[in-house]
Amino acid sequence: MEGDLADSAPFAAPAAVAELEDGAALTPKFDADGLITAVATDAKSGDVLMVAHMNAQALAKTITTGEAWYFSRSRNALWKKGETSGHTQRVVEMRIDCDQDAVWMKVEQVAGACHTGRRSCFYRAVPLGTSEGQLRAAKLEFRDARTFDPKAAYGKTK
């Protein structure tokens, strides 16, 4: 773990809506918990690999290093993707959305993004057209098989 950005608020403050949406200034709008949403897609296939959060430090480290950093809400900690598993994400392109509270990154993903051993965290499909009364019994369909052994990747000592 590293959490040592010199400035804990390295970004300019959000502007009024017109500037936020149509200006060229990077002014990320962090929520009450200090977070924005981050979506990582596979730079080759376009598949969504994972959705997670970034605080200001994680966003700053991602921009400055070109490798994806996130903030874990459950562990309350800054986290470099691949820190334990080696499954890092090199950021090919980063986009920010209209109101600057979400980023989309196209990444080169080593091995797989998901801690369960799949390339993407989104390995199950939801059956569309299910009737309202059947939602509680809806069955997910597995679409992606495991591509690596999560115990080998995450169980090892750093």
Added chain:
Amino acid sequence: MEGDLADSAPFAAPAAVAELEDGAALTPKFDADGLITAVATDAKSGDVLMVAHMNAQALAKTITTGEAWYFSRSRNALWKKGETSGHTQRVVEMRIDCDQDAVWMKVEQVAGACHTGRRSCFYRAVPLGTSEGQLRAAKLEFRDARTFDPKAAYGKTK
């Protein structure tokens, strides 16, 4: 606006981690505000169009109707995408992630997803490799032009 799902909790409750991640039961894990994150990508290009939130009703309506519904945090209201603009999203496929707190939808987007007039909300790129000291002065690069007139789309009376 519609907000009239008969059952306000139409989904089964989240299970323990093993079942949540490796089971076939749809048990979405809503956060303290009753929301999950929803990412919509263009079914053809793979581009991320928007990131928003769904409450249980929005998720249920999306699954049952095959058209995207969201929950607006700012307006505190259930919201059908395209309700005002006509720029609806037909859901081609929906995936749910490992811990069932985010969904990814591949959609057929009418016109554009962004209220600013672009196809995607992610029309600006963040300059990677910017040094820490320059983050406050970082300039976004516009990558996508407007494809429709937002005043014509959103200004009209329903």
